Structure formats: C-alpha cells, structure tokens
Amino acid sequence: MSKSYYAIIDVGSNTMRLVIYLREKGGRLREIENVKAVARLRNHLKKDNRLSEEGIRTLLTTLTSFKEVAQSYQLEEMVCVATATIRQATNQEEITEKVSDHTGFDMRILSEHEEAYYGYLAVVNSTPLTEGITVDIGGGSTEVTYFKDRELVEAYSFPFGALTLQQDFFKKELPTEDEMSNLRQYLMEQFNTLPWLQKRKVPLVGIGGGARNLVQIDQNLKEYPLAGLHQYKMKDSDLSFVKNYLFTLPMKKLQKVEGLSKDRADIILPATEVFHSLYDVSQSSGFILSRKGLRDGVFYEQLTRDMGTNLFPNVLEESIQELVTDYDLSVKQINHVQHLSNELFHQLHEKGIGGLRKKDWQEVKRASYVFNLGDYIDSEASSQHTFYLLANRTIDGLMHMERLRLALLASFKNKTLFKQFLHPYKKWFLKDERKKLRLLGALLKFCYCLDSTRRQTVENLELEVDGDDLNMTLYCKGEWMPEEYQAEKQKKHLEKSLKKSINLSFVEK
Missing domain, CATH: 3.30.420.150 (Exopolyphosphatase. Domain 2)
Structure with a gap:
C-alpha cells in the first residue's frame, strides 16, 4: 500500500512551522515531521501595520527552507495558512504575491x-x-x-x-x-x-x-x-x-x-x-x-469534507479502531471475548458478587479491544509491552487517568505484574479502586483463556453460586481441551479477586 503524505505550513506571529503527516491504514493522520522556525514576524510590523522588508525576507527565507524539506516527500496535498500578523498587515496583498512568486505557495490568510x-x-x-x-x-x-x-x-x-x-x-x-x-x-x-x-x-x-x-x-x-x-x-x-x-x-x-x-x-x-x-x-x-x-483543525476539515459534518462520530472509538488496525488484532476474537466477558460480568453483577457496578462494564469492554496487544512485539513479554504501549501512547478521547486504567486492565497477567505496573501510580488510586481494577483485569484474562485457540469453541457460560463456590458451566462446540487447560490454569487469579473457588464444567452444547 503506497503511503499518503500531507503537509501544512502555519505562519504564526511568533513561530512558523512545517508539519508533515502520514495517513495511517485506519485513515487518521499521524505527525511524522515537525520543523519550527522562530521568525517573530510580529516584531517586523511597523507602526502603520506594514510588514517591513526585513520581515518579508524572513518570511520568504523560512518558507523556502520549508519547501526544500517538503520536497523530500511525495505529498498528496500542501496547505499554507497565515494568522494574526499577516492578517493585520496592511500590505498583505504584496506579501501573498511575493510568497506565490518565490515559493509557489498559495498562502491562505485565516480570518479571526x-x-x-x-x-x-x-x-x-x-x-x-x-x-x-x-x-x-x-x-x-x-x-x-x-x-x-x-x-x-x-x-x-x-x-x-x-x-x-x-x-x-x-x-x-x-x-x-x-x-x-x-x-x-x-x-x-x-x-x-x-x-x-x-x-x-x-x-x-x-x-x-x-x-x-x-x-x-x-x-x-x-x-x-x-x-x-x-x-x-x-x-x-x-x-x-x-x-x-x-x-x-x-x-x-x-x-x-x-x-x-x-x-x-x-x-x-x-x-x-x-x-x-x-x-x-x-x-x-x-x-x-x-x-x-x-x-x-484544518486537516480535520479536509478529512471530513465528504461526511456532511466536520465532527468524527466518536473520538474514542476511532482511536481504539486505530489501535486494532495498527497491531493487527483479530476482530473476530475481540467480538467473541467481549461476548463471553459480557456474560460473565453481568452474571456476577446480578448475583451481587465482586461489588461490580454497571459502569465497570464499559472499562472491561474498552480493554477487551486491546487486551494483550503487546503480543504483536513479543509474546513472551506481551504483558509488559501491552502496559508500556497503552500507558505511554496518546489515545484521543482518553484522559491520562483513563488511559492508565486501560493499560492496567489490558495488560493483566498476574497479581505480581499488576502491582509492579501500578507501583509508580499507587497513590493515584484508593485501595478499593486497586482491588476493582485487579478483579476486572482477572475477569478479562480468564475470558481470553476461554478462546485461547481463537476457534470460538466456548459459545456461552452459566454461573451458579453454591456458598463459597462458583460453579461455571461452559457450553462448547468441538474439542475444548486447550481452552479447558488454560482456564483451569488461569482461574486462580479470578478466584483470589472474588475470594471464591471456581469449579469449571465444560459440556457439549
């Protein structure tokens, strides 16, 4: 797939910038180069609001250097915009003509x-x-x-x-x-x-x-x-x-x-x-x-011009989809794990087990999209990579605390690693919040184990409470031995969080 590059030059009163964007597989623009020049054009405005000859020279020299940088990319589109100083300059017509003659740029002067x-x-x-x-x-x-x-x-x-x-x-x-x-x-x-x-x-x-x-x-x-x-x-x-x-x-x-x-x-x-x-x-x-x-903002307008609105329908959904695409995650597996997680979560909630609230489900659902995405880098250290990538990558639509919570859930492997990841941020959470996050992470990990071979073998599940025991019946199609092995191995994390024993019964549907 050929790469699509876009560029914008922003002629500001203090700084001028050239930014090069790469359009990702998911359609979003990612900044790959940002060149800054402190031109301070504002200081070249005379008392009559004319931009001085020296100011125009500074503008043209900077734009010429930007043009040379931009020429190393095969650009789909180049936009040049100017703001307050050029807008307020009484000789703006002369300025735009000289910019066009020297660089070929059609400089657009933005209104207030x-x-x-x-x-x-x-x-x-x-x-x-x-x-x-x-x-x-x-x-x-x-x-x-x-x-x-x-x-x-x-x-x-x-x-x-x-x-x-x-x-x-x-x-x-x-x-x-x-x-x-x-x-x-x-x-x-x-x-x-x-x-x-x-x-x-x-x-x-x-x-x-x-x-x-x-x-x-x-x-x-x-x-x-x-x-x-x-x-x-x-x-x-x-x-x-x-x-x-x-x-x-x-x-x-x-x-x-x-x-x-x-x-x-x-x-x-x-x-x-x-x-x-x-x-x-x-x-x-x-x-x-x-x-x-x-x-x-200028490029968001360009990206959405065929949509009938300049607003993306859902910022966070767009960002999550970008992660799914970037890390080649299986949509089929995500949907199935979400289905199993939803069944287990709501049955625990209905039975009053684990202190779960309805809004907790949104966090589990969000984390299910990106659970274990670090596997893309290294399966042996998948948990560590998952936490680092999610905690340190900007995710549009998520504030920093929400992003950290997502990283803790999606990277859950065991109590030791969870505490290790949490340690630098421990004071950010109350004790009950830490327990809840650990429970939600264990629940999600368990449900991923139920689709360890990505064949959607376990179709649904049923939960019954028997004192301090939870009896879970898992209805399957085909051979379930790999899923049974993984589930028996990993259920201990969920048991510790719920403080209950879990008995698993795999049956043919």
Whole structure:
C-alpha cells in the first residue's frame, strides 16, 4: 500500500512551522515531521501595520527552507495558512504575491473566526470533551471559543498575544510585580467583556506552544511518570504554582527550565497569565492541554469534507479502531471475548458478587479491544509491552487517568505484574479502586483463556453460586481441551479477586 503524505505550513506571529503527516491504514493522520522556525514576524510590523522588508525576507527565507524539506516527500496535498500578523498587515496583498512568486505557495490568510474555529474543531475531534472553552494564545492574537454538545456556540479573537502583551506591559525582559498585576487586571477586564465566558464552570482547553510549555514545566516539576501531553489536566493551584515559580527566576535560569523552550522564555509569563486569568473568569473545572490545534483543525476539515459534518462520530472509538488496525488484532476474537466477558460480568453483577457496578462494564469492554496487544512485539513479554504501549501512547478521547486504567486492565497477567505496573501510580488510586481494577483485569484474562485457540469453541457460560463456590458451566462446540487447560490454569487469579473457588464444567452444547 503506497503511503499518503500531507503537509501544512502555519505562519504564526511568533513561530512558523512545517508539519508533515502520514495517513495511517485506519485513515487518521499521524505527525511524522515537525520543523519550527522562530521568525517573530510580529516584531517586523511597523507602526502603520506594514510588514517591513526585513520581515518579508524572513518570511520568504523560512518558507523556502520549508519547501526544500517538503520536497523530500511525495505529498498528496500542501496547505499554507497565515494568522494574526499577516492578517493585520496592511500590505498583505504584496506579501501573498511575493510568497506565490518565490515559493509557489498559495498562502491562505485565516480570518479571526476561522482561526478560532479550527482550534475548536481540533479539540472536539481529539478529546472526550463535549463542553468547554478553548483558548489559543499566539504571538499577536488570542482566540477563545465556547462549545456545547460538541457544537461551536461562541467564538472571539482578542487583538493581543504573548508577544504584544510582553511588549506592552513589560519594560524589560522580565516583569515587576506591579507589571504582572497590571497585566492581570487588563486581562480580567478584557475577558469580562464577553458574558459567555463568565462562570461557565467547564474545562478550559489550552492550545498552542504557550499551553504546551506550561504543561511540560508542570510535568517536570512533579516528575510526572506518564508520557504524553495531550489531554493532561492541571488545577487552579497548579497554574498558580507554575506562574509563581517562573516569576521568581532570573532570565538565565528561566531559559534553562526543563520543559520550557528557550525561545519562549521571555513570553511564557504573559501566556501563563492569560490562562490563569481566563481560568478565574470562567471559574473553570480544570485546565486541559490539547496537543492538537489549528493545523490539525484544518486537516480535520479536509478529512471530513465528504461526511456532511466536520465532527468524527466518536473520538474514542476511532482511536481504539486505530489501535486494532495498527497491531493487527483479530476482530473476530475481540467480538467473541467481549461476548463471553459480557456474560460473565453481568452474571456476577446480578448475583451481587465482586461489588461490580454497571459502569465497570464499559472499562472491561474498552480493554477487551486491546487486551494483550503487546503480543504483536513479543509474546513472551506481551504483558509488559501491552502496559508500556497503552500507558505511554496518546489515545484521543482518553484522559491520562483513563488511559492508565486501560493499560492496567489490558495488560493483566498476574497479581505480581499488576502491582509492579501500578507501583509508580499507587497513590493515584484508593485501595478499593486497586482491588476493582485487579478483579476486572482477572475477569478479562480468564475470558481470553476461554478462546485461547481463537476457534470460538466456548459459545456461552452459566454461573451458579453454591456458598463459597462458583460453579461455571461452559457450553462448547468441538474439542475444548486447550481452552479447558488454560482456564483451569488461569482461574486462580479470578478466584483470589472474588475470594471464591471456581469449579469449571465444560459440556457439549
């Protein structure tokens, strides 16, 4: 199958980027190259809002280098978009003509609404959120949106960004306490001009480089054990702590902060204040990073243009299907194990065994899609590979804690390995939660044993309670000896979790 590559160039006020995507077997786009240039075009806007000759030269030089990189791929499509600085430039016609003449790129200048819309589109197509406020702070503008039921309700673009705030409020590279206080007051006043931002009490979703750096700093300060930035959540106290920590540092130390790009050291404080002020105005329920932003939104629109809607029906289902495809998992086996797991789970639930709740089934069902996917790499260390892959791979539609729970269930092999995987995160769970996860993992593993030869030999099962014993009758077609051997061998994990003996009877249906 020939590989399909797509590219986008994002001409921002602070940075310019070229991103190359590979379209996967499942149809999703995976970023394979990301080239960044800190052009700071905003600094080349004159008082009359003309982009200077030097600014145009910087733009053309950077685009030419991007073009050379892009030419090493056979691209299906190349898109070049520009945001606030080019949008605000009074000589934008001259700029687009020179870009076309020098590079052949048809540079599309996004309107304020389009810039906000693409950020929103990226968030609702890559996170589980159905309601929230998005904020994307660039060098020269800040876009905010409010969405509900995954539909865009409001959008607005403020004419200030991290660069302009730094220039307008700070006399030197780093602010004084009074300057930070004045900046906060200004931002609170600006955000309060939009009634739809006030007291929403919904998640605040940060997009872009400033939000990404903020999260990286927080993760490094906490020595956060999970990989990945997308869908990472911070609280009000986390935002305050990071902001106060950065404020105390001189520029030399600020430039060496783990997680902070050196080229953003002078603008991270205004960016952080934007997030913190908006968090307070909206009385947010949490600050969540979306690693997907404007560039992704542009391509989501392209991918969905034949669907009649720009929204993927179910973000998580798309991600799970991507995993199934990537690791060549058997859909037939998944469906059968789901059927057996469903029967066993609900019979235990109906009989009041194991303290199972109906919502626990959703976790078991989700994990059944990707159980033991590490077998794709090495069957002997399948459990370890399964846990590592799921815990450290971004899964659109799953927050970090949900992803960790999925990894623990799908990698279950025995109590020892479960405790080993859980150890770095033990404080994240109550004792009862840990017990429940172990039980659900043991249940799922047992049901996989019932289809160990992938022949769907065990068609269904029936459970009866006899004091401290569970009598399980398994109705089969054909020869069931391999399944019986595996089930007898592995049932001990389920017995320990349920604190009951399990007697298995395999019978012909």
